[in-house]
Each structure stands twice: as C-alpha cells, then as structure tokens.
Amino acid sequence: MECAGKGRGTRCLGPPRRRCDRCGAVAYCSSSHQILHWNDHKEECKRLEQQMKCVDVLNDFPFTFSQEATLQVLEKKETRCLFLSKRGVHQVGMWLYECCCGESVTSSDHSSRSNDVWHLPRILCPCNEPVSPISKQLSSWKDYYEWRCIPLHSPVALLLHWPLTIYHATQAVLGSSNPEIRDKLYIHYLGPEKELLQLAVFTELHALFPGVHVHIELVGPSIPQNRDGERINLFNYAHCLEADCICKSLSENLSWDVPTSRTSKVTLQLRRGFYHDRYRDIAKDFSPHLVIAPNxxxxxxxxxxPTIELIKEINVPAIFSDYCEEACHLGACCISTVTGHPLTFPIQINPFRQPMVVENSALFLPCYSNCFLFGI
Structure with missing residues (x-):
C-alpha cells in the first residue's frame, strides 16, 4: 500500500503507517502528507468510514480456510502462493493465474488441454453432474457447496466465483422463471482477463442452468488477436485428478472448433476489442438478455x-462488479453522469465473491474479486 498523499510536493518519508483517524481506510507516510491530502480526502472520508463498518461482513465466509484467506493474507502472514501450494494447486492448470507467479502468462500460451483440469480429487471439485437438480435459488457459498456435495475445505470457490457471479446476476436481474431464458440465455461478458486461462470453469453453467443453452460472448481488448472469433463448446465438466472417475469417460472436455455432431449447452465466443466497437457485429446473431462486466x-x-452510452441505447440490463465498495461508488457516479439516471440495481455485496482477499490493495478496505455488484 502506498501513502495516500504520495506526490504531494515532497517525497514520502517512509512506509504509510499513519492511518486516517476517522475512516481508517487510507494511510500516510507523515502528518504533512496527510494535511496536504485532506482537501481531496475530506469528501470521501465519511463514505469510507461507513464502508469500513462492513469489514466483518466482507470477511465472512463458511470455509475452513476463511481466516487463512482473509485476515492472514491482510496481515501478510499468508500469501496466495503459499495457500495454493499447501493444496497442491500452485501454478497448475486453471490455477496458474491465481497468484503473482502467473502474471506474465497470456491466454495464448496454453491450449485447452493444459488447463481444463481441477488438479484435485473428485470429492473436492464439481467434475460431474450434480447429485440432484437445484431445488432452491442458491444464495451463498454454503448453499452451493451443500448442493454440490463439496466439503468446505475445498478451494474451488477461488475459481467458481466467475460462473457463480453470472448465476447470481442472472437470478437477481432476470429471475429464475423468466420465459425468455427458459431455453436460451445470451450474455455479453465484458473485459475478460484471467478468465481466459480458466475457461473450463464455465462448464459449471451446465449445472447452474440445467436444460438451458447458455451462450456467452466474451468481449475485450485482452483477448489475443489470434483468438479473435474463436468459438469454444463446453460439453462436460472440468476433470478431477482420479483416472477412474466418470469425468474421464469422454475424451474431450473442451472442443475448440472441432466438428462434432453433439450440441453443446454452453458455448463461448471470443471477440477482441471494446464492446462499443464490436457490438454491431455481435448483435447480428442475437441480442443479449444481460450484459455482465466483472471487476x-x-x-x-x-x-x-462509450460502452455505457451503448448499453443505455440498446436498453439491456447490465451488471458490473468491482473489488471494493468505493470502486463501485465511483463507477456508479460515472454511469449516472452518462445516463442521467441513478442505478436500477444498487450497490450490494456479491455472496459469490472470491473468498481470498486481494493482496496490496490501495485502501485498507478488504478487496475481493467480484466483491460488489451494481447495475443499470
């Protein structure tokens, strides 16, 4: 974390150990930098103070590793690398990009066959169909783990927050009985980055939307040029480690433009570029039921x-997420300025946020991937 007053005329005198007495969300290297920053900070201070009151709620997860993944990481007693290493998933498969060791990796460096495996025993991951269909709307990680019969020491939520956030956003905005999505669900998914190395995790949408053909257009500048236009058919679930598991009964899990007579219920289409530049081409095939923009x-x-202006024009519901409530507040102000209207989906905690805190955040506010949701 840097001094909040960095660059205010004088060099920082050391690490930022002097926290704001009122909000506790920002810190300074010295009293002089705190004084210089006050004119900027005074408008946000009270708001940050209120946000800091949610710390215990944000850190509340049902997992056996919750304290390790939240408080211990914040206090630098634990790191993502060490957490993943203890569970045997450091720098392997879909987990490759879950720590700083994988930051230099690009989505074009790995084929689907190298990253469609959980690298966990079958008991710890959703590698097959659920034992029973969803009988109620899932509203927490505990609900999900119980439904999928996964023990609470399994780390799979660190990856499953992507499809579960899609599920939660869809249920919250469109509802579970919407006739428009009874057979097909079309989503425009904006700004994918690390998800491009974790695409196999989206196979969980088979279980979350049974009987529905889910088609997702992933649109963003981080998609490599050589993958622009690539279509991915997700037939089955990501594999576990056990050779005799039924998840190995089919030779292919992800089909990358391979001709097949089977019809996939989950398809992904990659589109390079900004949404406002690519929308017209994409919309020739279908209009989305929902736009989702994670983090x-x-x-x-x-x-x-221009993307928000486009979303306003096409009048499609859009859900955004971000790492902390303050980022959502700033984003909501931008949206209201462009649209001239307040949010139709107010800022709220995502029950399916990633259950490991982001290291080295800009504020003392706990930050999690897909932490808060808001929308228009």
Whole structure:
C-alpha cells in the first residue's frame, strides 16, 4: 500500500503507517502528507468510514480456510502462493493465474488441454453432474457447496466465483422463471482477463442452468488477436485428478472448433476489442438478455464511457462488479453522469465473491474479486 498523499510536493518519508483517524481506510507516510491530502480526502472520508463498518461482513465466509484467506493474507502472514501450494494447486492448470507467479502468462500460451483440469480429487471439485437438480435459488457459498456435495475445505470457490457471479446476476436481474431464458440465455461478458486461462470453469453453467443453452460472448481488448472469433463448446465438466472417475469417460472436455455432431449447452465466443466497437457485429446473431462486466473499474478507464452510452441505447440490463465498495461508488457516479439516471440495481455485496482477499490493495478496505455488484 502506498501513502495516500504520495506526490504531494515532497517525497514520502517512509512506509504509510499513519492511518486516517476517522475512516481508517487510507494511510500516510507523515502528518504533512496527510494535511496536504485532506482537501481531496475530506469528501470521501465519511463514505469510507461507513464502508469500513462492513469489514466483518466482507470477511465472512463458511470455509475452513476463511481466516487463512482473509485476515492472514491482510496481515501478510499468508500469501496466495503459499495457500495454493499447501493444496497442491500452485501454478497448475486453471490455477496458474491465481497468484503473482502467473502474471506474465497470456491466454495464448496454453491450449485447452493444459488447463481444463481441477488438479484435485473428485470429492473436492464439481467434475460431474450434480447429485440432484437445484431445488432452491442458491444464495451463498454454503448453499452451493451443500448442493454440490463439496466439503468446505475445498478451494474451488477461488475459481467458481466467475460462473457463480453470472448465476447470481442472472437470478437477481432476470429471475429464475423468466420465459425468455427458459431455453436460451445470451450474455455479453465484458473485459475478460484471467478468465481466459480458466475457461473450463464455465462448464459449471451446465449445472447452474440445467436444460438451458447458455451462450456467452466474451468481449475485450485482452483477448489475443489470434483468438479473435474463436468459438469454444463446453460439453462436460472440468476433470478431477482420479483416472477412474466418470469425468474421464469422454475424451474431450473442451472442443475448440472441432466438428462434432453433439450440441453443446454452453458455448463461448471470443471477440477482441471494446464492446462499443464490436457490438454491431455481435448483435447480428442475437441480442443479449444481460450484459455482465466483472471487476470493471469503470472510473479508472475512459473507454467505459462509450460502452455505457451503448448499453443505455440498446436498453439491456447490465451488471458490473468491482473489488471494493468505493470502486463501485465511483463507477456508479460515472454511469449516472452518462445516463442521467441513478442505478436500477444498487450497490450490494456479491455472496459469490472470491473468498481470498486481494493482496496490496490501495485502501485498507478488504478487496475481493467480484466483491460488489451494481447495475443499470
């Protein structure tokens, strides 16, 4: 974490150990930098103070590893690398990009066959159909783990937050009995990055939307040029480690433009570029039921402004997520400025946020991938 007053005329005198007495969310290297920053900070201070009151709620997960993945990481007693190493999934398969060791890896470096495996025993991962269909709307990680018969010491939620966030956003905005999505669900998914190395995790949408053909257009500048236009058919679930498991009964889990007579219920289409530039081409095939933008960072990137204008024009519900409530607040202000209207989906905690805190965040606020949701 850097001094909140960095660059205010003088060099920082050391690490930022002096926290704001009121909000406790920012820190300074010295009293002089704190004084210089006050004119900027005073408007956000009270808001950050309120957000800090949610710390215990944000850190509340049902897993046996929850304290290790939250407080111990925040206190630098634990790291993502060590957490993953203890569970035998450090730098392997879909887990490759879950720590800083994989930051230099690009989605074009690995074929589907190298990253469609959980690298866990079958008891710890959803590698097959659920024992029973969903009998109620899932509203927490505990609900999901109980339904999928996965023990609470399994780390799979660290990857499953992607499809579960899609599920939660769809249920919250469109509802479970919407006749428009009884057979097909079309989603435009904006700004994918690390998901491009974890695409096999989206096979869980088979279980979450039984009997529904889910088609997702993944659109963003991080998609490599050589993958633009690539279509991926997800037939089965990501594999476990056990050679005799039924998940190995089919030779292919992901089909990458391979001709087949089978009809996939989950398809992904990769599109390189900004949504506002690519939408017209994409919409020739179908209009989306929902737009989803994970960890959007709307206030940080000017490229979001024409995209928000487009979403307003096409009048399709859109759900955004971000790492902390303050990022969502800033994003919501940008949206309201463009649309002239307040949010129709107010800022709220995502029950399916990733259950490991982000290391080295800009604020003392706990930050999680897909932590808060908001939308129009």
């Amino acid at each position: 959007a960072g709307i206030a940080a990137y000017a490229s979001w402004l």
